[in-house]
Amino acid sequence: MAKIRVLIVDDSAFMRKLINDFLSEHHEIEVIGSARNGEDAIKKFREMRPDVITLDVEMPKLNGLEVLKVIMEERPLPVVMLSSTTKEGADTTLQAIQAGAVDFVAKPSGSISIDLHKIKTELIQKVLSASKANLSKINSQNEPRMARKPLADPAQQKKNASGDLYSKRFSQESKKIVCIGTSTGGPRALQQVLTALPKDIGVPVLVVQHMPPGFTKSLASRLDSLSQISVKEAEDGELLQKGTAYIAPGGFHLEVKNVGPALAISLGQSPPRNGHRPSVDVMFESVSAIKNYSKIAVIMTGMGADGSRGLVELKKNGVVKAIAESQETSIVFGMPKAAIATNMVDEVANVDHIAETIMQYI
Template sequence: MRKLINDFLSEHPEIDVIGTARNGEDAIKKWRELRPDVITLDVEMPKLNGLEVLKMIMQEQPLPVVMLSSTTKEGADTTLQAIQAGAVDFVAKPSGSISIDLHKIKTELIQKVLSASKANLSKINFPEDSKFFGKKQNSSIDSELNAAGPVITRGFTRESKKIVCIGTSTGGPRALQQVLTSLPKDFDVPVLVVQHMPPGFTKSLANRLDSLSQIRVKEAEEGELLQKGTAYIAPGGFHMEVKHLGLTLAVSLTLSPPRNGHRPSVDVMFESISRVKNYSKIAVIMTGMGSDGSKGLVEMKKSGTVKAIAESQDTSIVFGMPKAAIATNMVDVVANVENIAQSIMNNI
């Protein structure tokens, strides 16, 4: 597997592989000697596992790390711990711990290593006692969020029915945690979330966010009715849309082709919500590479009342998706991630 990964990455003209390591201890030794720009780490390694190595790197001298993980529940949980500990992104191995069919993820691995090399690591906070490692938040909104200031959009009223939709990719789990844990328990609007992740990982993400948040967070299921105060995360491998069911809205999961390489796709979700009538909508695009969400945002803005919020470059781990959204001239508010929850609340 090391040979295959080495060969894949070396083929790309912008990547120079300067070393490989046979176990966690060797990885620490090579990292200190070679000082690379990016490291790929397998979650499962002898002597020191990937999570242990990652934590040592982040404590000593943080740099971009892309994890490779099996899609077991244990692998998914450990991968999310790695993202919380500072990993920029991860790639799911196609067939378990020993995957000799790694060619299936060759393109994804190259893209994520290149993206990681441009990641804004200075915006990742690592204190063990922060909310990223903490328990349920007990304040409705963190006081510093008030810096977002009042936002008023014509068409938004206290009485109108509302829906919040959030799209994110690289760096998204940390950004989602910042936003969802800052929403109060009496938040009376449904939230739909697309986080680019493969099958097997979104359930672990939803469970983790649910344990930290005052609102309910769950992996979306086909046909379920949207409930106020619940965030629904699109399952990896499925597009998530919404459909009218009587007087309410329901989740619709589809296996239509990936959009721009993604399923779930933010564009697909946004376009679906653009067709929902008699709702005011809040669309949020946060950190991530690429431009997913910008076309869907344009469609949303064509119909109905929409407030669009994009994460600022200052706090985005990767500024691709917010930058593309801002370039449409359809974004109403550009906010640091710690202010996004307040921007949402200002329109509820």
């Protein structure tokens, strides 16, 4: 099997050596070269034609964002950004994802991280995952809208239509809550969904986006500036308000609990689930215990299977409509595929139709 050919871009010789050593240990990866600054990166990108690039955000001569824009214009390919966890680093990283980067890895301790080994496994996994990303959808935000489509499995459609345990009693009058889970490609997908929800949506929205600490606040601020609804990083103990989306902070699981007639957020640092904290499964399982609410669960682009077990719990314990993002628009079709495999997804929708599908259920 052909190896994944990787070009490493970082202005620190020490970091280039560490990243090279880590990636070269994996039998599916071949490091074909490295670049010391932005100009060098563009030259080697053109000459070597790598499959994946790891790209430092902060560099002289041309920064990572400027290099990324050249790559996406000339010959789009999977790019994994390496970023510091400063607010500036987080903001630039989110701009890079919007500009076409598939994913990012946060350096543990600044631009030169002697403890880079802490993220060795994550870096390898993200390079492997990026190599399989659906790049045709990276720059397709302005394509014509495609219609949503019902679940492909006719038997499941019939089962749902018959009013079984999982589909009945979903009324327009009941109190509702929306919960969304996503990972790789998620910031772009969330922007398409949350910005399309109306200000008077009338329900709270919970979001788990796999991200490390330091990045979710920048994501929430960016989405809040673009959306009609309010978007904020969730805080422990705050009461859920209609028309607000709460994004789980990096490093914390997000759960909900009853406080009298209201619902409140509970943040915790119990062990990661599926390698993630926050975890979609943890959020879904928590929401499944809330009584007297109808729930709308959405699983979008991402690597792995986080959310599928939680979806089963949701469906067992209440009135739920489940939406999965289609393979056509997912950057990585891991999480939606795993959700669909449970046979408990009611609708598969292209990302640009998910907000409309949510509103139909509301």
